[in-house]
Amino acid sequence: MAYQFDWSIIWSEPYFRWLIIGLIKTIEIGLLSWIIALPLGIGIGTLRSLPNKACRAIGAIYVEFFRNIPLLVQLFFWYYAIPPLLGTRISRLPNLEWYCAIFGLGIYTASRVAEHVRSGFNSVPIGQRFAALSTGLSQFQMFRYVIIPYGFRIMIPPLTTEFLTIFKNSALAMTIGILELSGISWRINEYTFHGFEATTAAIGGYLIIGLTIIFLMGQLEKRLRVPGLMRRE
Amino acid sequence: MIMVDVSVIIENIDLLWGGLLMTFKLFIVALAGGLPLGIFLGLGRLSSRKWIYYPVSAYVHFIRNVPLLMLIFWIYFSLPILTGGLVEPFYAAVVSFIIFEATYFGEIIRAGYQSVSKGTIQAAYSTGLNYWQMARYILIPIALRRVVPSMITQSIVLFQDTSLAYVIGLHEFVRMASLIDNRVIRPLELYGFVAIVFLVICSIGSQIVKRLETKEGERK
Numbered sequence: 001m002a003y004q005f006d007w008s009i010i011w012s013e014p015y016f017r018w019l020i021i022g023l024i025k026t027i028e029i030g031l032l033s034w035i036i037a038l039p040l041g042i043g044i045g046t047l048r049s050l051p052n053k054a055c056r057a058i059g060a061i062y063v064e065f066f067r068n069i070p071l072l073v074q075l076f077f078w079y080y081a082i083p084p085l086l087g088t089r090i091s092r093l094p095n096l097e098w099y100c101a102i103f104g105l106g107i108y109t110a111s112r113v114a115e116h117v118r119s120g121f122n123s124v125p126i127g128q129r130f131a132a133l134s135t136g137l138s139q140f141q142m143f144r145y146v147i148i149p150y151g152f153r154i155m156i157p158p159l160t161t162e163f164l165t166i167f168k169n170s171a172l173a174m175t176i177g178i179l180e181l182s183g184i185s186w187r188i189n190e191y192t193f194h195g196f197e198a199t200t201a202a203i204g205g206y207l208i209i210g211l212t213i214i215f216l217m218g219q220l221e222k223r224l225r226v227p228g229l230m231r232r233e
Numbered sequence: 234m235i236m237v238d239v240s241v242i243i244e245n246i247d248l249l250w251g252g253l254l255m256t257f258k259l260f261i262v263a264l265a266g267g268l269p270l271g272i273f274l275g276l277g278r279l280s281s282r283k284w285i286y287y288p289v290s291a292y293v294h295f296i297r298n299v300p301l302l303m304l305i306f307w308i309y310f311s312l313p314i315l316t317g318g319l320v321e322p323f324y325a326a327v328v329s330f331i332i333f334e335a336t337y338f339g340e341i342i343r344a345g346y347q348s349v350s351k352g353t354i355q356a357a358y359s360t361g362l363n364y365w366q367m368a369r370y371i372l373i374p375i376a377l378r379r380v381v382p383s384m385i386t387q388s389i390v391l392f393q394d395t396s397l398a399y400v401i402g403l404h405e406f407v408r409m410a411s412l413i414d415n416r417v418i419r420p421l422e423l424y425g426f427v428a429i430v431f432l433v434i435c436s437i438g439s440q441i442v443k444r445l446e447t448k449e450g451e452r453k
Contacts, residue, residue, distance in 0.1 A: 003314040068435035069428045070393040072407055077428060080420035164298070171300035175400060182303050195310035203303050210298040 009194045010201045019198075022184030023205045029101055029180060030167040030209075036106025037166065038159075041113025048114060049121040049147075051139075059114065066111035071104070071172055078104040079176040101173035109166050116162060120155035121147055153224050160217040167209050181205050241419040242426050252409030253430065259323070259395045259405060263330035264388060270331060271338025272373060278343045296336045302397050305329040309401045326398040334391050341383045345376030382445045389438040393431065406430070 009015055048059035066074070079100040083091035093099070124147050132142040174183030185202035189195030242249070277289030296304070309325040349372055357371040377384075396407045404412075410423040 064436060064439070065432065068389070068393075068432045068439065070396040070407070070431055072396045072399060073424060073428050073431060076407070076411070076420070077424045080414065081424050082421075085421070168298075168300035171302040172397075174302070182300065182306065185303070185306065189310070195306065196314060199303060199307045199310055203299050203307060206300060206303060207295075207298055 003196070005197065006192075006194055007197055009188070009192055009197050015188050015192070015198070018179075018184045018188065019181070019201055019205065022179060022181040022202070023209075025178065025180040026167060026170050026182075026205070027209065029105065029170040029173055029178070032102045033105040033109060033170065034163060034166055036103065037109035037113050037162075040107065040110035042117050044110060045114035045117025045121070046143075048118045059118075063111045063114050066108050067115075071108050071169060072175060074108055075101065075104045075172055075176055097173075097176045097178055101170075101176060101178055105166065105169060105173070109162065109169070112162055112165070113159065116155055116158040117151075120151040120158070123154050124150045156217070156221055156224060160213070160221075163217070164210055164213055167213075168206065171206075237425075238419065238422060241413070241417055241422050245413045245417075248409050248413060249406070249426070252404060252406040255323075255404055255409075256392075256395050256406040259326055259330065259398060259403070260392050262327050263334060263391060263395070266327070266331035267334035267338055267391070268384075270335035271342055272377075274335055274339030275342035275346055275376075276368060278339065279346055293336045293339060296333055297340075301329070301333050301394055302400060304333055305397055305401060308332070322398065322401040322403040325401055326395075326403050330391065330394065334387070334394070337387050337390075338384065341380050341387060342376060344383075345380035346372060348379055349375050382442045382449065385438060385442050385445070389435050389442075392435065392438075396431075 010019065044059045044062050047055045048063070050056065079097055083093075083096060083100075090096075128146055128150070129142060132146040133139075137145065170180060171182040173180055174186065177183075179187060181202045182199075185195070185198040188198035192198070274289055274293060277285050278293065280286045280289070299307075305326060308329040309320070309322070312320040312325055312328065353371060353375070354367065357367040362370065395405060398405050399408045399411070402408065407427055410427045414420050414423045
């Protein structure tokens with residue numbers, strides 16, 4: 001039996017509307033998780049670059065823990081295993097899966113952001129640190145005036161990649177029942193048996209998100225470039 | 234009161250073990266396919282011939298901008314169209330992982346190729362080797378040795394990624410845990426167990442990477 005392609009599925013109601021709603025949900029999950037991931041990741045990455053051993057250990061354990069467990073398992077853990085322990089007020093919360101997805105994706109991505117932050121700080125030559133301290137700056141002032149302004153600009157390209165990744169990883173939210181872009185494409189398949197067309201459309205949606213971010217971040221990079229440093233080929 | 238009841242793990246250990254074996258099987262087949270394909274993609278990304286460079290680059294950029302989960306769905310739906318029959322989830326997963334991970338391996342290996350000095354390559358050509366001989370005996374062996382730590386790191390990511398085969402119903406480790414959970418409703422123990430197993434396996438891998446990297450640093 002040959003497969004009958006029917007691309008009109010994508011444009012017909014209600015499926016087109018579903019896809020748009022899914023796309024918006026994907027963007028929402030990505031942005032909201034990023035709001036958790038970025039500050040938390042910067043905090044943990046900074047902990048890992050401090051001279052204090054206890055701080056470094058805490059940062060290292062966080063990163064090792066979240067990077068070595070698949071995101072899917074983490075989401076299942078937050079959604080299925082934790083709420084029943086917190087009593088019925090939490091476990092009966094409407095839209096619980098929504099909060100779990102954003103929280104889970106956020107703290108997972110924080111561990112990846114932390115690694116980029118750490119290597120960004122490490123890429124500031126050690127001589128700069130010595131020079132800063134020898135001029136009489138305190139440890140805090142050294143971070144504030146020397147390491148952070150340099151390091152953050154070096155971090156922008158890897159953090160851009162991470163920002164792209166958070167939208168790709170948000171696809172996993174469908175496994176705990178959120179109808180974002182990938183969840184919608186699966187749902188359309190269940191209604192129409194045209195999974196190929198539906199997933200192709202969803203992939204197009206992810207590409208649109210990706211290309212938009214690459215364009216915007218390219219503009220930002222151009223503006224913040226340290227003269228003479230880091231030029232992307 | 235939090236009650237942890239490990240007996241659910243012990244009672245279902247056979248099923249969980251079967252799931253873990255499936256995860257390993259998928260991992261090894263995907264690695265065995267993705268690595269060689271990655272070696273060629275890496276060569277293609279450095280090719281001076283435009284008809285090789287552009288299609289390979291387009292392929293790499295396209296795949297890297299698509300969520301793996303979507304790619305798995307897409308392959309899962311497109312394979313039956315190509316073959317005209319039903320396709321087992323395992324094969325759909327294998328094809329997806331090879332196509333997906335090869336682009337990541339390819340970019341790592343490309344960096345390895347670029348670290349081989351021009352002089353070495355010119356010396357190889359001057360002894361009369363052609364391109365494929367040069368690649369086979371000089372470029373690929375040197376490059377692969379240099380990127381071993383990054384390749385292991387990416388393999389750890391691949392090992393974790395295999396859990397995504399869950400979405401097309403493959404009975405791998407996570408799917409097994411969730412099937413058992415549907416029956417006994419013990420999510421804390423089951424997903425906690427799955428998380429610990431992944432944590433232990435992947436931590437061992439990342440410790441190996443750390444050791445290799447310090448060794449590499451000492452040699453320099």
